[in-house]
Amino acid sequence: MLTIDHLKKHFGSVKAVDDVSLDIKEGEIVSIIGTNGAGKTTLVNLISGYLRPDSGQILFLDKDITHASPYVRIQMGVGRSFQLIQLFGGITVLDNVRTALFSKYGMIKRGLLSADRYSSITEEAIKILDNFNISDKKGLTPKGLSEGDLKILDIAIAFALKSKLLLLDEPTSGVATSDKFKVMDSIVSAIKKEGISTLIIEHDMDIVSGYSDRVIVMHEGRVMAEGKPEDIMENKEVKATVFGIVS
Amino acid sequence: MWIIYTLNGLYFAALLFLISLGLNIILGVMGILNLAHGSLYAIGAFIAAWIIIAIGAKIPPFFLYITLLSGFVLTGIVGLIMEKSLIRFMYKRTLEYQLLLTFGALMLLEDVIKMIWGGQAYYASAPFDLLGKADIFGHVYPTYFLFVMIIALIAGLLIWLFMSKTKLGIMLRAISLDREMATGIGLDINRLSTFAFVLGSALAGLAGALVVPTTPALLGFGHEPLILGFIVVVVGGLGSLKGALVGALLVGFTRSFGIAIFPEIELPLLFLIAGIILVVKPEGLFGR
Amino acid sequence: MGLKNKPNYLRWIVYLILFIALLFIPRILSIHDLMLFEYGLTFAIVGLGFNLLLGYTGLLSFGHGAYFAAGAYSVAMIAKYLPQAYSIEIVIPAALFFSLILSIIFGFVCVRHTKIFFSILALSLSMLLFALLFKLYHITGGSDGLRVPLPTMFGFSFKGIRRPEFLSGTYYYFLLAMFAISFVVMKGIVSSPFGKALQAIRDNEVRAELIGIRVRRYRLYAFCISGMFVGLGGALWTFVNGHVTADLSHWVFSGEIVYMTLLGGFGIFEGPIVGAMIFTYLKLYAMGHTEYWMFVIGATLIVLVLLLPSGVAGAFSTLWRRTIKGN
Numbered sequence: 001m002l003t004i005d006h007l008k009k010h011f012g013s014v015k016a017v018d019d020v021s022l023d024i025k026e027g028e029i030v031s032i033i034g035t036n037g038a039g040k041t042t043l044v045n046l047i048s049g050y051l052r053p054d055s056g057q058i059l060f061l062d063k064d065i066t067h068a069s070p071y072v073r074i075q076m077g078v079g080r081s082f083q084l085i086q087l088f089g090g091i092t093v094l095d096n097v098r099t100a101l102f103s104k105y106g107m108i109k110r111g112l113l114s115a116d117r118y119s120s121i122t123e124e125a126i127k128i129l130d131n132f133n134i135s136d137k138k139g140l141t142p143k144g145l146s147e148g149d150l151k152i153l154d155i156a157i158a159f160a161l162k163s164k165l166l167l168l169d170e171p172t173s174g175v176a177t178s179d180k181f182k183v184m185d186s187i188v189s190a191i192k193k194e195g196i197s198t199l200i201i202e203h204d205m206d207i208v209s210g211y212s213d214r215v216i217v218m219h220e221g222r223v224m225a226e227g228k229p230e231d232i233m234e235n236k237e238v239k240a241t242v243f244g245i246v247s
Numbered sequence: 248m249w250i251i252y253t254l255n256g257l258y259f260a261a262l263l264f265l266i267s268l269g270l271n272i273i274l275g276v277m278g279i280l281n282l283a284h285g286s287l288y289a290i291g292a293f294i295a296a297w298i299i300i301a302i303g304a305k306i307p308p309f310f311l312y313i314t315l316l317s318g319f320v321l322t323g324i325v326g327l328i329m330e331k332s333l334i335r336f337m338y339k340r341t342l343e344y345q346l347l348l349t350f351g352a353l354m355l356l357e358d359v360i361k362m363i364w365g366g367q368a369y370y371a372s373a374p375f376d377l378l379g380k381a382d383i384f385g386h387v388y389p390t391y392f393l394f395v396m397i398i399a400l401i402a403g404l405l406i407w408l409f410m411s412k413t414k415l416g417i418m419l420r421a422i423s424l425d426r427e428m429a430t431g432i433g434l435d436i437n438r439l440s441t442f443a444f445v446l447g448s449a450l451a452g453l454a455g456a457l458v459v460p461t462t463p464a465l466l467g468f469g470h471e472p473l474i475l476g477f478i479v480v481v482v483g484g485l486g487s488l489k490g491a492l493v494g495a496l497l498v499g500f501t502r503s504f505g506i507a508i509f510p511e512i513e514l515p516l517l518f519l520i521a522g523i524i525l526v527v528k529p530e531g532l533f534g535r
Numbered sequence: 536m537g538l539k540n541k542p543n544y545l546r547w548i549v550y551l552i553l554f555i556a557l558l559f560i561p562r563i564l565s566i567h568d569l570m571l572f573e574y575g576l577t578f579a580i581v582g583l584g585f586n587l588l589l590g591y592t593g594l595l596s597f598g599h600g601a602y603f604a605a606g607a608y609s610v611a612m613i614a615k616y617l618p619q620a621y622s623i624e625i626v627i628p629a630a631l632f633f634s635l636i637l638s639i640i641f642g643f644v645c646v647r648h649t650k651i652f653f654s655i656l657a658l659s660l661s662m663l664l665f666a667l668l669f670k671l672y673h674i675t676g677g678s679d680g681l682r683v684p685l686p687t688m689f690g691f692s693f694k695g696i697r698r699p700e701f702l703s704g705t706y707y708y709f710l711l712a713m714f715a716i717s718f719v720v721m722k723g724i725v726s727s728p729f730g731k732a733l734q735a736i737r738d739n740e741v742r743a744e745l746i747g748i749r750v751r752r753y754r755l756y757a758f759c760i761s762g763m764f765v766g767l768g769g770a771l772w773t774f775v776n777g778h779v780t781a782d783l784s785h786w787v788f789s790g791e792i793v794y795m796t797l798l799g800g801f802g803i804f805e806g807p808i809v810g811a812m813i814f815t816y817l818k819l820y821a822m823g824h825t826e827y828w829m830f831v832i833g834a835t836l837i838v839l840v841l842l843l844p845s846g847v848a849g850a851f852s853t854l855w856r857r858t859i860k861g862n
C-alpha cells in the first residue's frame with residue numbers, strides 16, 4: 001500500500017534520510033526505531049508531505065504522491081498524529097472527533113441544526129471513542145485529560161478521517177512510563193479492528209515489540225536492519241548501536 | 248507649488264515617523280498594541296503648551312525650544328506610571344485583554360486630560376512665530392516646519408544608533424526578534440519592556456509637543472494621529488523601524504498631495520492605498 | 536442523542552420563560568427606561584454577532600462599528616433618498632444585504648491575518664468607512680448625521696405618532712421578535728457542525744486545516760455572518776435612536792462593542808447579551824452622574840480585565856457550577 005523508493009533528504013551536510021526504501025502492506029503494523037537523530041521524524045514528514053525529498057519516490061495505493069500537498073495526501077487517506085499533541089482545546093472530546101467526521105463527510109457547511117441532531121455521526125464518534133477506550137471522557141474538554149488520553153484522542157481524530165495509513169510519531173512520548181503499555185493497547189486494538197496500515201515511530205524497542213508485525217531499525221538516515229521484532233532484538237549490530245549493549 | 252507639497256509631505260512624515268516609531272517599539276518588544284498611544288501624544292501636546300504659556304514669555308528664545316523636550320520627558324514619566332501600574336499585569340494575558348486594557352487606559356487618560364486642562368484649547372504658537380518664514384526656491388515656507396523635520400531626523404538617527412550600537416538597544420532588538428530565545432539567554436524582559444514602553448510613550452509625547460506650536464491642543468487631539476500611526480505600522484510592517492520610516496513617508500506624501508489634489512477624499516484615498524498594499528503584500532512592506 | 540438531551544430541554548424552557556417575561560416589559564418600565572432597554576436589546580443582537588467572531592472563531596475585530604454603521608446608514612439613506620420604499624420590511628433586508636457586502640469586502644482583506652494584525656486591519660478598514668461617511672457630508676450628513684423618521688410597518692403608517700409611543704408599542708414587540716430570531720439562529724449556528732468547525736479553527740488552526748477545514752474561507756464565512764448580525768443590530772438601533780452619525784464607524788464605538796462582549800463574557804453564549812444590557816445602563820448612569828463618564832467606564836474596564844477576565848456571565852456560571860457540584 002505504501003512504497004518508498006530510494007528516498008533522500010539532506011539538510012546541508014546532515015543526511016537525515018539517506019537512500020531509504022521500504023514498503024508497508026495492507027493492514028500491517030510496522031515500527032521504525034532508532035536513536036534521536038536517526039531520521040525517523042524526517043521520514044514521517046516526507047510521507048505526510050511536510051517536507052519534500054531531494055530525490056526518490058513515494059507511492060501510496062500505486063499513485064505517486066512524492067510531490068502532493070499534505071492536504072491531498074490527507075484526502076487520499078494518509079493520516080498522522082503528532083509528537084506534540086495537536087487538539088482542539090476548547091471543545092469536548094466528543095466534538096473533537098465529531099468535527100473530524102463532519103469534515104470527512106463534507107458536512108461542515110451545515111450551519112443551522114445542532115450537531116447533536118446528526119445522531120449517526122454522534123454514534124460513529126462514540127464508537128470510535130469506545131474503540132480507543134476513552135468514551136467515558138466524551139463530555140470533558142482536553143484540559144481535563146491525562147497525557148496518555150490526549151495522545152489517544154490525537155490519534156482518534158486521525159482515525160476518524162478514515163485514514164488508510166496512519167503515521168504515529170512517538171505515540172507514547174510524554175506519557176508516564178506506567179501508562180505507556182495501556183496507551184499502546186488502546187491504540188493498537190482500535191487500529192487492528194479496522195485493519196489500518198500503521199507506521200509507528202519510536203525510540204524504545206520494548207514499547208513496540210509486542211505490537212508490531214515488523215520492525216525497521218534506522219541509524220544515521222539509513223535502514224540498518226529489518227525483520228520480526230524477536231529477530232531484531234537478537235541482532236548484534238542493532239544491539240550495539242541502538243540499545244548500546246555490547247556483547 | 249510642488250515644492251511646498253513635498254515639504255508638507257516631509258513634515259507630516261516627520262511627525263508620523265515619531266508616533267509610529269513609538270508604537271512600533273512597544274509592539275515589537277512587548278507585543279502590545281497600545282490604543283492609548285494617541286492620548287500620550289495629546290498629553291505631550293498639552294504639557295508643552297502649558298509650560299510655554301506659563302513661562303514662555305520669561306525665558307530666552309533658545310530655551311523655548313528646549314521646553315518642547317518637556318513633552319518627551321514628562322510623557323515618558325506618564326508612560327512609566329502606566330506601565331508600572333497597569334501594563335505589566337498584562338504580559339502573560341491574551342491579545343483581547345491587552346487591547347482592552349489599553350482601550351480602558353485611553354478612556355481614562357482622555358478624561359484625565361479633561362480634568363487637568365479642561366475643555367478649552369491651548370495655544371502656544373511662540374516657537375512657531377519666532378522662527379518666521381524661510382525662502383525656499385522662491386517659495387515662502389514656515390521655518391518651524393523645517394525645524395520639526397530636523398528634530399525628527401535627529402531623533403530617528405539617535406534611535407537607530409541606540410538600537411544598533413548600544414548593549415541596551417541590541418537587547419531590545421533581541422526580544423522583538425525572538426522573545427523565547429531572549430528569555431532563554433537570561434535577558435530581564437520585565438525591565439526591558441518597561442524601558443521600551445517609556446521610550447515609546449516619550450516619542451509620542453515629543454511628537455505632540457512639536458505639533459502644538461502649529462495647532463492648538465484640544466480634547467480628542469490624539470485620535471487622528473493614532474489612526475495614521477496604525478496605518479504607517481500596518482503598511483510598513485509590524486515592529487520594523489525601516490517600515491516605520493518608509494510607511495511614514497508614504498502616508499505623509501499621500502496626505503500632502505491628497506489634500507492638494509483631492510481635498511475631499513484625502514483620507515479615504517490614504518486607506519485605499521494602504522488597502523492595496525496589504526492585498527498585494529499582506530505582511531506590510533518590511534514585515535517579517 | 537441520549538444523555539445530552541435532558542439539560543438542553545431545561546435550558547430551552549428557561550429561555551422560553553425569560554422570553555415570556557420580556558413580553559411584559561413595556562407594562563413595567565417607564566418610557567425612558569423602556570427606551571434604554573431597547574438600546575440594550577439592539578446591542579444584545581450586536582453582541583451575539585460579534586461574539587461569533589471573537590468567542591467562537593478566535594478573531595478580535597476592533598472595527599465592527601463599520602457593519603453597525605452599514606446597517607444604520609442603510610436605513611437612514613433609504614429614508615432620505617427612497618422615501619417611498621421606507622418600510623421596515625424593506626429596510627431590514629436592505630441593511631442585512633449592505634452589511635453583508637461590506638463584510639465580504641473588508642473580511643476578504645482581514646481574514647488573511649490573525650491576532651493583532653487582524654485587529655489593526657479591521658480597525659483601519661472601519662476608519663476608511665468613517666472617513667467616507669465623514670467627508671462625503673452632502674450625501675451622508677457628515678458629523679451632523681442624518682435624521683431617521685418612523686418607518687411604515689407592513690403597510691401600517693405611524694404618521695402623527697410620536698417616537699416614544701412608537702417605541703413603547705409595536706416597535707418593542709418587533710424588536711423583541713428580531714432579538715428572539717437572532718438568538719435562536721445564532722444558537723443554531725454555534726452548535727451546528729459549522730459552528731464546531733469555527734471552534735476547531737479557533738482552538739488549533741493547523742490541525743483544523745489537517746482535518747480538511749478550509750481555514751481562511753471559514754473565517755470569512757464567520758466574518759460575514761457576524762457582520763450581518765451587527766448590521767441588523769445597527770438597523771434596529773436607528774429606529775430607537777432616531778439619528779445616525781459617522782461616529783458609528785469610528786473605532787472607539789467598535790471598542791465599546793468589544794467592551795460589552797468582554798463585560799458579559801465571550802466564553803459563554805449568553806455573555807454578550809448580559810454585557811450589552813449592563814453596558815447600556817452603566818454608560819447612561821455614568822453619563823448622567825458625572826462629566827467624567829469616560830473615566831468611570833474606562834476604570835471599570837480596567838478593573839474588569841484585571842479581576843474578572845471571564846466577564847459577569849462567566850463569573851456567574853463558574854459560581855453556579857461550584858455551588859451545584861461543590862458543597
